[in-house]
Amino acid sequence: MIPTSHSVALSAALLAFGILGLMLNKSALRMLISIELVLNAANINFVAFAQEHGTSDGLTYTLFSIALAAAEAAVGLAILIHLYRHVRTVDTDAATALRF
Amino acid sequence: MNRDQQTWLAIGVFAVLLAAMLAATSVEQWQDDPIGGAEDFDALAQDLFTDHVVALEALGILLTAAMIGALVIARPLVAGEDRDVYKPTRGHELERTQRVSEAGAVFPIDDSAVPANIAAGAGLAAGASALNTDAADGGEEE
Numbered sequence: 001m002i003p004t005s006h007s008v009a010l011s012a013a014l015l016a017f018g019i020l021g022l023m024l025n026k027s028a029l030r031m032l033i034s035i036e037l038v039l040n041a042a043n044i045n046f047v048a049f050a051q052e053h054g055t056s057d058g059l060t061y062t063l064f065s066i067a068l069a070a071a072e073a074a075v076g077l078a079i080l081i082h083l084y085r086h087v088r089t090v091d092t093d094a095a096t097a098l099r100f
Numbered sequence: 101m102n103r104d105q106q107t108w109l110a111i112g113v114f115a116v117l118l119a120a121m122l123a124a125t126s127v128e129q130w131q132d133d134p135i136g137g138a139e140d141f142d143a144l145a146q147d148l149f150t151d152h153v154v155a156l157e158a159l160g161i162l163l164t165a166a167m168i169g170a171l172v173i174a175r176p177l178v179a180g181e182d183r184d185v186y187k188p189t190r191g192h193e194l195e196r197t198q199r200v201s202e203a204g205a206v207f208p209i210d211d212s213a214v215p216a217n218i219a220a221g222a223g224l225a226a227g228a229s230a231l232n233t234d235a236a237d238g239g240e241e242e
Contacts, residue, residue, distance in 0.1 A: 003130060004130040005124055005125045005126075005127055005130035006125070007128065008121075008124040008125075009121045009122075009124050009125050010119055012118070012120050012121035012124055013117075013118070015117055015119050016113075016114045016117035016118050016241065017114075017122065018113045019110070019113050019114065019127050020110050020111075020113070021115070021118065023106055023107075023109065023110035024107060024110050025107075031222075052130070056140065056143050056144045056147050057147070060147055060152055063148070064155065064159060065160050067162075067163060068159070068162075069162070071162060071163050071166035071167075072166075073168055074166050074167060074170040075166050075170050075173075076112060077170070077174075078169070078170035078171075078173035078174040079173060079174070080173040082173050084176060085177070
């Protein structure tokens with residue numbers, strides 16, 4: 001089986017790239033993708049330590065996390081579509097007003 | 101925080117997390133193979149539908165609500181019903197938005213607040229006066 005250290009390292013790498021993408025990108029779509037990377041890093045951590053301890057609690061939390069990530073992605077994309085209809089771009093720097 | 105500071109902060113956070121990644125590979129108690137056995141799906145199903153059934157049902161309701169909310173937010177616009185809610189974007193407003201985005205400037209929607217140096221630097225010197233004209237036109241039309 002894969003040692004836990006490998007899974008934790010992969011999780012940390014995904015988290016690092018996700019945060020890097022979130023902070024460096026101006027496109028809202030790329031930011032959403034980076035957020036998904038961060039969420040999946042946490043999921044890998046849950047599964048890795050579930051295997052480490054031989055319990056299924058981590059898998060339960062992973063399933064909940066995946067479902068929440070799906071809901072967040074759906075709502076985030078809907079907001080992005082709505083925003084695009086007003087400012088005609090996905091650049092977050094162009095969305096400076098709280099209402100249109 | 102401007103763009104450069106944000107970039108350096110991102111690089112710093114990235115470096116810290118990469119260092120944590122390398123440190124994780126050297127933790128002794130994580131070097132051996134894990135115990136395993138978490139892939140017992142019968143136990144997982146029992147756990148979900150006994151200990152965590154309330155959270156599972158709440159998650160289902162949350163997913164349904166999120167789906168309905170996403171459909172409402174992203175529904176197609178109907179010209180008659182939505183005219184009072186959504187102002188249709190005119191052609192020159194689209195052009196203005198695109199030029200603003202390309203210039204990379206961050207400023208309020210109010211056109212009169214466009215800094216002259218940013219407008220001039222991005223080649224919008226003529227456009228800046230056009231922006232003010234457009235704003236005046238928009239006010240007159242409304």
